[in-house]
Amino acid sequence: MEKPVQRLLQEDLRVINLGLEVFAHSLQEKKVEVVPVNWSPPAGGDQEMQELLRRLED
Amino acid sequence: MSIREANEKALGIINRARPTLIGLDRAGEVLEGLTPKTILHAGPPFPRGWVDMSGPVRGAVIGALLYEGWVSSQEEGEELAASGSINFAPCHHYGAAGPMAGIISPSMPVWIVENKEGGNRTFSTINEGLGRVLRFGAYQEGVIRHLRWIEEGLFPLLQETLEKMGEIDLKEITAQALQMGDECHNRNRAATSLLIRKLAPHIMRVSPGREEGARVLEFMDSNDHFYLNLSMAACKATLDPILGLKECTLVATMARNGTDFGIRVAGLGHRWFTAPAEIIDGLFFPGYSQDDANPDLGDSVISETAGIGGFAMAASPAIVQFVGGSAGEATHYTESMYEITVGESDSYLIPILDFRGTPTGIDVRRVVETGLLPVINTGIAHKKAGIGQIGAGLVRPPLDCFQQALRALVEKYRP
Numbered sequence: 001m002e003k004p005v006q007r008l009l010q011e012d013l014r015v016i017n018l019g020l021e022v023f024a025h026s027l028q029e030k031k032v033e034v035v036p037v038n039w040s041p042p043a044g045g046d047q048e049m050q051e052l053l054r055r056l057e058d
Numbered sequence: 059m060s061i062r063e064a065n066e067k068a069l070g071i072i073n074r075a076r077p078t079l080i081g082l083d084r085a086g087e088v089l090e091g092l093t094p095k096t097i098l099h100a101g102p103p104f105p106r107g108w109v110d111m112s113g114p115v116r117g118a119v120i121g122a123l124l125y126e127g128w129v130s131s132q133e134e135g136e137e138l139a140a141s142g143s144i145n146f147a148p149c150h151h152y153g154a155a156g157p158m159a160g161i162i163s164p165s166m167p168v169w170i171v172e173n174k175e176g177g178n179r180t181f182s183t184i185n186e187g188l189g190r191v192l193r194f195g196a197y198q199e200g201v202i203r204h205l206r207w208i209e210e211g212l213f214p215l216l217q218e219t220l221e222k223m224g225e226i227d228l229k230e231i232t233a234q235a236l237q238m239g240d241e242c243h244n245r246n247r248a249a250t251s252l253l254i255r256k257l258a259p260h261i262m263r264v265s266p267g268r269e270e271g272a273r274v275l276e277f278m279d280s281n282d283h284f285y286l287n288l289s290m291a292a293c294k295a296t297l298d299p300i301l302g303l304k305e306c307t308l309v310a311t312m313a314r315n316g317t318d319f320g321i322r323v324a325g326l327g328h329r330w331f332t333a334p335a336e337i338i339d340g341l342f343f344p345g346y347s348q349d350d351a352n353p354d355l356g357d358s359v360i361s362e363t364a365g366i367g368g369f370a371m372a373a374s375p376a377i378v379q380f381v382g383g384s385a386g387e388a389t390h391y392t393e394s395m396y397e398i399t400v401g402e403s404d405s406y407l408i409p410i411l412d413f414r415g416t417p418t419g420i421d422v423r424r425v426v427e428t429g430l431l432p433v434i435n436t437g438i439a440h441k442k443a444g445i446g447q448i449g450a451g452l453v454r455p456p457l458d459c460f461q462q463a464l465r466a467l468v469e470k471y472r473p
Binding site: 040042043044049052053055056057058 | 060061062307423426427429461464465467468471472
C-alpha cells in the first residue's frame with residue numbers, strides 16, 4: 001500500500017520553513033515554493049523561563 | 059481575577075486616562091514628602107547614593123545644590139553629596155518624572171498634571187532648553203542663572219496664565235501631535251507648537267509688559283522639547299493607576315538612572331527590577347562618538363511605557379534623521395511592538411497604519427517569550443558632567459529586568 005509520505009513526494013511541494021532561513025535556500029535553488037515563518041523557540045529556548053511562562057498562562 | 063482579566067482591566071484604565079495640565083507650583087509645595095535636603099533623580103534608586111551615580115547625574119546634583127544655595131562651589135557640592143546628609147530618591151517615588159538626570163530640588167517649579175479619570179496627580183520640571191543644561195549634568199554659572207530665570211521670570215507668568223485660562227487637555231495635544239509627525243519622545247515639535255497656540259494669547263494678557271511675554275514665547279519656541287516634560291507627566295499620570303493591580307503582568311514604569319535600567323510591574327507594586335543600563339546606538343553630533351556616551355539615562359522612557367515614543371515611530375518618519383535608520387524601519391519598529399503589547403491605544407492613532415492605535419500595555423510575559431525588547435527613542439548624554447547632549451538614538455532595556463519580574467510574578471501568584 002502507498003504510504004502518505006510517498007504520495008506527498010509525488011506532488012509539487014510547498015514547504016513552510018520555520019526559523020533559520022538557510023534551510024530554505026537549497027529548496028529555493030530547486031525552484032520549490034517556500035513560505036518562511038519567523039519563528040524561534042519561546043524564551044530563546046531557556047527552559048526555566050519556559051516553565052515560568054507555562055505557570056503564568058491566562 | 060485571571061491574568062487576562064487583570065491585563066484587560068489595566069488596558070481600560072490606560073485608555074480611559076485623561077491627563078490634564080492644571081497648573082504649576084514649586085516642587086517643595088506640591089510633592090508630598092519632599093523635605094529640605096531631598097534631591098530627586100531619574101530612574102530606579104541608587105543603592106549606594108552618590109557612589110553609584112554616573113557623571114551627568116553627579117553634575118546635575120552639584121548644579122541643584124548650587125541652585126538651592128546649599129553650597130557655593132563644586133567642591134562643596136561634591137563633599138555635601140557624598141556626606142550622606144542628602145536624601146537621594148527617584149522622582150517616581152514622589153509622583154514625578156524627570157528627563158535625563160531628572161534632578162528635582164524643592165525650589166524648582168513643576169508642572170502639575172491630573173488624570174481626570176482617577177484624580178491622581180503627577181509632576182515634572184519645566185524643560186530648560188537645549189545646549190548646556192542641568193538635565194545633562196551642566197552646572198556652570200550660566201546654567202544656574204537660567205534656572206533662576208525659569209523660577210523668577212517664566213514660572214510666575216505661566217502660573218498666572220494657567221490660573222486665568224484654565225486647564226489644558228494633554229491627551230488631545232499628544233493625539234494631534236502624532237497626526238503631525240511627532241512621536242512625543244524625541245520629536246515634540248508639533249506638540250510644542252500646539253501648546254504655544256493655546257498659551258500665547260493668555261500669556262500676553264497676563265504679561266506685565268510686552269517684552270516679558272515675548273521672551274517667554276521666544277523661549278518656548280526655541281526649544282522643540284518644551285512639551286516633553288508635560289508629555290512625561292501625562293504618561294505617568296496615565297500609568298500610575300495600574301500600579302498595584304493584582305495579577306496584572308503589564309509594565310507600569312520603565313526608567314533609567316544612567317547606571318541601571320529599572321522596571322516596575324503593575325501586579326508587583328512598587329518593587330524595582332534592575333540591570334545595568336545599555337549604551338545607546340545612534341547618531342552623534344560632530345566631534346563625539348560612542349566612546350563619549352553615558353549609559354542610558356532618564357525617566358522619559360515613560361513615553362514608550364505608555365505606548366508613544368519608540369512605539370509610535372511609524373507616526374514620525376522624520377525622527378530617523380535624528381536617531382538614525384530609515385522611514386521604513388520606523389514603521390517596522392512600531393509594528394513589532396504589537397508583538398509584546400496586549401492592546402492598542404484608542405486615542406493615539408497612526409495615520410500611515412490606517413489610523414491603528416499605538417501598541418499599548420507591555421506584557422512582561424510576551425517580552426520574555428519573544429525576546430523582543432521595547433524599542434526606546436532617546437537622547438545621549440556625555441559621560442562627563444557638564445558637556446551635555448552628544449547625540450540621539452535607539453536603545454532597548456536589558457532582558458534581565460523582565461526575567462526577574464517574571465520570576466517574581468510566579469513567586470507571588472503561581473508559587
